[in-house]
Amino acid sequence: MTVPTQCFRNEHTELSGMLQILEGICQAMESEALVAAEDIADMARFLENFSEIDHHGKEEDYLLPELSKIGMGADHGAVHKMLLEHQQALTLIERIQEAIAGMREGRNRMAEFCDASQEYISMSRRHLQLENEKLFDPLDQKLDPVSAESLSATLSSLQAEDQATGRYQSMHEALDRLRSRYLA
Ligand SMILES: [Fe+2]
Numbered sequence: 376m377t378v379p380t381q382c383f384r385n386e387h388t389e390l391s392g393m394l395q396i397l398e399g400i401c402q403a404m405e406s407e408a409l410v411a412a413e414d415i416a417d418m419a420r421f422l423e424n425f426s427e428i429d430h431h432g433k434e435e436d437y438l439l440p441e442l443s444k445i446g447m448g449a450d451h452g453a454v455h456k457m458l459l460e461h462q463q464a465l466t467l468i469e470r471i472q473e474a475i476a477g478m479r480e481g482r483n484r485m486a487e488f489c490d491a492s493q494e495y496i497s498m499s500r501r502h503l504q505l506e507n508e509k510l511f512d513p514l515d516q517k518l519d520p521v522s523a524e525s526l527s528a529t530l531s532s533l534q535a536e537d538q539a540t541g542r543y544q545s546m547h548e549a550l551d552r553l554r555s556r557y558l559a
């Protein structure tokens with residue numbers, strides 16, 4: 376049986392992995408362990424590109440029209456919350472990026488980096504749970520079979536396009552590399 380939101384669910388697993396890594400990076404910084412600038416840059420690139428641009432962009436472009444088919448339009452509580460949290464996540468990513476830029480210039484922005492990261496981690500975890508339970512579950516249960524098949528095919532083909540460009544692969548290599556360093 377087709378699970379139309381399977382691609383989104385798989386991406387949530389990857390995003391959760393990066394949130395754990397970000398938590399590990401902050402813990403390492405707070406215990407004054409050495410954290411390579413390259414690791415922070417890779418983590419931030421993943422969050423900005425994979426989470427904010429690719430994943431949220433796909434949810435807004437492809438999930439919203441399907442949700443409205445099952446009676447969950449933009450004014451539905453969970454849908455409204457999802458969109459609001461996408462904006463909040465962008466603001467937090469900007470704060471994280473600004474702190475990273477400050478550290479690169481030699482300023483002490485570690486506390487700000489960890490504060491913004493912690494807020495981002497907490498909000499994102501709630502966000503992933505909200506989407507899994509309040510958006511994906513009802514969509515998987517109620518979407519008509521033709522629309523379900525079509526959504527699943529569209530998401531799979533977008534993933535195949537990303538794989539063909541090598542972009543997807545490089546982000547996953549970064550995820551694996553960082554996992555081995557911070558989640559040992
Ligand atoms: Fe989202």
Ligand SMILES: [Fe+2]
Nearest residue numbers: 430434503506
């Ligand atoms: Fe999501």
